[in-house]
Amino acid sequence: MNRFNSATHISTHFDKELEEIREKVFAMGDLVAQQLDLAIEAFTNGNVELAMQVLKQDDVIDGYESDIDQKCAATIALRQPTGHDLDLLIAVIKVTTELEGIAAKIEGIADITIKLNNSLPADA
Amino acid sequence: MDNSKVAYHISEKFNKELEDIRNQVLRMGGLVESQIQQAVHALTTGDTELAELVIKQDSQIDELEMVIDAECTQIIALRQPAAFDLRLLLTVLRVINELERIGDLAERIAKTAIYLSANSEGRTDQYYELQHMSGLVREMLHDSLDSFARISVDGITDITARDEQVDREYSSIIRQLITQMMEDPRNITRSLDMLWTVRALERIGDHSRYICEHLVYMVKGEDVRHLTQAELELKLKN
Numbered sequence: 001m002n003r004f005n006s007a008t009h010i011s012t013h014f015d016k017e018l019e020e021i022r023e024k025v026f027a028m029g030d031l032v033a034q035q036l037d038l039a040i041e042a043f044t045n046g047n048v049e050l051a052m053q054v055l056k057q058d059d060v061i062d063g064y065e066s067d068i069d070q071k072c073a074a075t076i077a078l079r080q081p082t083g084h085d086l087d088l089l090i091a092v093i094k095v096t097t098e099l100e101g102i103a104a105k106i107e108g109i110a111d112i113t114i115k116l117n118n119s120l121p122a123d124a
Numbered sequence: 125m126d127n128s129k130v131a132y133h134i135s136e137k138f139n140k141e142l143e144d145i146r147n148q149v150l151r152m153g154g155l156v157e158s159q160i161q162q163a164v165h166a167l168t169t170g171d172t173e174l175a176e177l178v179i180k181q182d183s184q185i186d187e188l189e190m191v192i193d194a195e196c197t198q199i200i201a202l203r204q205p206a207a208f209d210l211r212l213l214l215t216v217l218r219v220i221n222e223l224e225r226i227g228d229l230a231e232r233i234a235k236t237a238i239y240l241s242a243n244s245e246g247r248t249d250q251y252y253e254l255q256h257m258s259g260l261v262r263e264m265l266h267d268s269l270d271s272f273a274r275i276s277v278d279g280i281t282d283i284t285a286r287d288e289q290v291d292r293e294y295s296s297i298i299r300q301l302i303t304q305m306m307e308d309p310r311n312i313t314r315s316l317d318m319l320w321t322v323r324a325l326e327r328i329g330d331h332s333r334y335i336c337e338h339l340v341y342m343v344k345g346e347d348v349r350h351l352t353q354a355e356l357e358l359k360l361k362n
Binding site (some may be wrong): 070079086 | 349
């Protein structure tokens, strides 16, 4: 089932490239999940410092997106994959777009946390 | 001679395929532009029939996205394009994704138009501001699609710069709505509906900006996402 690990490619370099891309997508996904936990924790506890940390780490996610996209485009251009491999690489580009979109929304939660806690004393 | 003729035909056919894809993207873009315009019109005039139409038409946009998406993937598989042609096709995949999202936001506005017509009690506060903001984001979208049609990033920073204006208008309307909600809790339902609507328009501005960023990738091969307006201007000057 796991196409990434299958030995059907003649080129082991190609397998290695796909494997690297896969690992990066997982790392990006883990980071986004972690960001969500931190942002919710910051929001519920009114922890502005933690919210700022979430904002800072968003750059790392953006970096992952650019890096993975670029690797996918380069792999499509150089290896000219067809069939499942091509579908996979295009799906990865779409997944990174979704992950970045989720990360941007998490950033929004962190933004709101900061605004909410900075304005509370003034309103009270 | 024969070979070169065959090669010529093949590339001609490939060119036609690319041209066809581009035209379909522009058609999808035109449909999305009209959806925004109709959704906002339905809201400001309380025309629930028009709102229903917008909601119904969203499936056409979804359909176009899937068709273009499948064609792009097929062309990449069959033609194995490189360099600009590949960037064009990857950009199309991204642009139609943005357009589909804008389509969803227009649908959202149309749905809100139906709620509002039931509970706005004939009030039209912020409608002028809403129309102005809608005009701004539609122009951003239109000009970004125009740049896509011309395959040019000349003047692209003028389009992205307008997103800042959109954000300012968004904040200003939100402030008005918050004031109204504080003045009288009976305003809250209507104000929230208005809030979702201006939020949707603000997001449309963002997605139009993203389209511009994708175009820079297509034309220059550079990833300019996540740059500030000033950084983008600096990058494109060089």
